Amino acid sequence: MGILDKIKDLSKPAVSGDQQYFQPSPTSTSLPLEQSLKRYRKQRGVNLGSWFTTEDWLATELYKHAVEPRGSDFDLARAPNAKALMEHHWDTWITDSDWEWIRSKGFNSVRLPIGYYHLAGVWPDIVKGTDYAPYADVYEGAWPRILNAIDRAGRYGLGVLVDFHAAAGAQNTDGHSGMSGGTVNFWDKSNLKSTALALRFLASTLAPNPHVIGLELLNEPKNDSRLQKWYESTIDELRPLTGPDFPIYVSDAWDTNWYAQWAGRRSDFIVVDHHLYRCFTPEDKAIDGRGHAAKLAHEFAPKFIQLCGQAPIVVGEWSAGLDDSGLPPDTPASERDAQKRAWVTAQLDLYERAAGYWFWTLKTDRPWDAGWSAYNASQAEILPASMVRRTLRQPGDRTAACHQACDAHCAYWGAHGGKPNAHVFNSAFCRGWDDAAMFLRSEGQAEIGFVTPWSRHRRDEFAQSGQLGDDAWQWDHGFEQGVQALTAQALE
Structure with a gap:
């Protein structure tokens, strides 16, 4: 049977216990054609940031209801009427008009960040003993909405990369990991158990889904000497559930060279995810958009292109964001946009050499942010009119x-x-x-x-x-x- 031949799902109905969550996918190398095309094509996508895992600077109105310190989902979960608050947010943040806009701009996929606590309703053991255990009821309705989001994306021809953005205990010190404390407790035994349960559930559920193009194991984990071994043991647990050809994405933990070499030695479908921003460090803030564009092309690009030849690499997060503090205060808005446009053009020229990329992010609820909102960046012509920038012609013989x-x-x-x-x-x-x-x-x-x-x-x-x-x-x-x-x- 060829790779493009359609196959039947031979999974048997669940029986009891964990088996109801862990049904192995077919081990044949064959995949339905539509599913193969979505998973193996070059991904030109956008992140759906702050839909399920939220951030205070993107969903500012939502965070007005959070308790102090108002820095993560944990502070929303403890808010008065949190369940109704979150369900209203999930039901209104992304609508059909958003899906239509995404498709109209030539994006072919979305990256969907979620947290382990969003699985509390479908499998309560995942949050048992974790920080979110007392607030599990807030998230009872999250998983059906996530499945609906995947289905809606598929109806618009979009693939979905499900990004495990917030693991139990937090895998990094930022609020988008689900906690506001700035402490990494991911490696605690109980939190590792929760993460393993969550990823096994996600892998077994998502691998057969024709609209899912991959599962990212962790978002931006703080680098640690234990991380590679954890990747390997986790993948070993998931492969019997997914088969070798389901794309598993791993963060490079800001060490692209190391993880590109590691992934390049593997024979299963592993993708390395690199995130690139140039607006946070003092050095970055001292350089304007054109300067960053030049540095990217002449200093970063040669090595990055070389690494793309070693393993499948994507840029899972990037933006037009720049720190404008180095520009004269009277710099006109048109020049600020021109700086961002130069920076975005240089990035896209490079990322086309990778296997895919996702802009961070689709929207914010602030009036205007052309650095981080795809909507605003498109309106300002910082992003191209379409992500499909080349036209087809008849090839030769x-x-x-x-x-x-x-x-x-x-x-x-x-x-x-x-x-x-x-x-x-x-x-x-x-x-x-x-x-x-x-x-x-x-x-x-x-x-x-x-x-x-x-x-x-x-x-x-x-x-x-x-x-x-x-x-x-x-x-x-x-x-x-x-x-x-x-x-x-x-x-x-």
Whole structure:
């Protein structure tokens, strides 16, 4: 059965206990076509910040009802009438007009931050013994709304990256981790147990969902010597539930080089998430938007592009945000927007080299913020009119392109002591070309974003014919060159 063949869900009904939450996904490498296209395409998305995991500077009206120190969901959970307050917020923050706008701007996915406490209604044990245990009733209605959000996104052709933004005990010191205390208690035994239960539930529930493009294990965890081992043990627990081909995203914990090398050594679908902001440190505040654009292109980009060749990397959060304090006070708004526009253009030029990216964030409830609101950034023409910035054209002849590439491949390796296998290379090149064309013809006209995992699927299929032998590397070269050749010819 080929990767594009549709398969039936063979999961049996739940029986009892934990089994009702943990139904393994099919282990076949086959996926329904629509699901494959959504998960493997280049992701051009936007974050739905402050919908479920909230932030005081984004949802300012909501936080007027919070108790002191008014810095996290925990302070909202303890507010008077918290249940009604939160349910009203969830029901009104994102509406159909938002989904329509997201699609109209060429975004093809959203990143949806949630916390462990949003699962209190569907599985109370997840919050048992945690800070949120006394407030579990506040979140009884959260999970059905999260499922509805995923369904609504899917109806608009959008994929959903579910981001586990707030773990028990807090994985970082910021309020968006669910606590206001500024202390990381994630590593406490009871909190690790809660996190494991939450992630197992999410993985088993979300992996079969055709609109879900991945699960992010933790958002911006504070780097720790235990983190990689935790990633590995957690993934080992989740893979029997998801199969090897469900995309699991991991934060780089601000050490992209380390986690790119780690992910590149794995054979399952692991994506490294890097977040990039240039507005918080004293050094960043001293540089204007054009200066940041130049530094990004000349200093950061070469290394980042190199890392993108080692493993699938995305930029899960980025923005137009700049600290304008270094500009003269009388700088006109048009110039401030021009600085942001230069900064955004440089970022997009770079992030197109990655597997995907998500702008932070869709909206705020403040009157105007073109640095952080996609709505305002679009109105100010800081973001492009559409995230689909290239148009399709008719590609050239596949056979001629394949012959040219294969001749070069065979000539090079023949002259350097290799044993070129023209049949394997040709087969891979043509498959890469055809698949790249298929992705571009699909809804949203997105390229293959995760070329290496997709190539690995196709290579495994080809191996079943008995023709691959020891030439997996030649398949990889041919497939990637086929994708690159078609993409270069079909996009302008």
